[in-house]
Amino acid sequence: MGAHAKYDLKVHIVWVPKYRKRILTGPVAVRTRDLLRQIATENDLHIISGKVAADHVHMFLSYRAHQNISQIVQWLKGTSSRVLFQEFPHLKKQYWGRHLWARGYFAVTSGNITDEMINECYWRRISEYGWRNEWRGWFALGGGRWR
Secondary structure, rough: OOOOOOEEEEEEEEEEEHHOOOOOOHHHHHHHHHHHHHHHOOOOOOOEEEEEEOOOOEEEEEOOOOOOHHHHHHHHHHHHHHHHHOOOOOHHHHHOOOEOOOOOOOEEOOOOOHHHHHHHHHHHHHHHHHHHHHHOOOOOOOOEOOO
């Protein structure tokens, strides 16, 4: 992203183990938590909050504008699945086909922007670049062009 772009992107993601088995307990839960933290750090994600429950994972993340949610989920589920299978052989017996996590996930974005924030950005841009230069070619509210 350029130096002139500002963003604050957050997403709440939930996913479950295949067959919703309650496998995320004890050392598996602790290792899952540590892996997700490591994956987040490596991919420039900030974990705001999260929980590894026995049969699902919740994560509330802040991410960069060039990242997309499906890629984030792919990093989290793919890497954690591979490492957990390597480190906990008993999981391979419960999950044939090398799929620890169920297909799909739930994601909802979160944001907070007010009219004041929009107005402040608008007036700052005008004061920095001037009315004519900044807004030339943009459509006015009435549908015509500003001249």
